[in-house]
Amino acid sequence: MSKFVVWPNELDSRLPRKYGRIIPKTVAVRAPSLREIEDASEVLGFRIIEKDPTKLNPRLAGIEEEYRTLGRLVIESQYGKSKSLRMIAEKIRELRKRTEVRKSKRKKR
Secondary structure (H helix, E strand, O other), X not given: OEEEEEOHHHOEOOOOHHHOOOXXXXXXXXXXXXXXXXXXXXXXXXXXXXXEOOOOOHHHOOOOXXXXXXXEXXXXXXXXXXXXXXXXXXXXXXXXXXXXXXXXXXXXX
């Protein structure tokens, strides 16, 4: 099992790789929150070792405020960091679709 740090900007499709996005834009999600990353990690069975919602990735110090996402998770996974981030992004996308479906059903009533 490997441990690694997950920053929200590593999954953010709005940011270029220069600012820390690790996975391809086609897989990345728009503005992931720390809570979404945490939920997706738990669903996938990854162990969350540490959570710090106040940290800012140093790579984001020079960009506009709207693109900065605070937070950091230390995760333990049986997969490498790249594969784990892809899995987390896909799970976030799936969880967002579920909540959209629930919201649309409520509006129809």
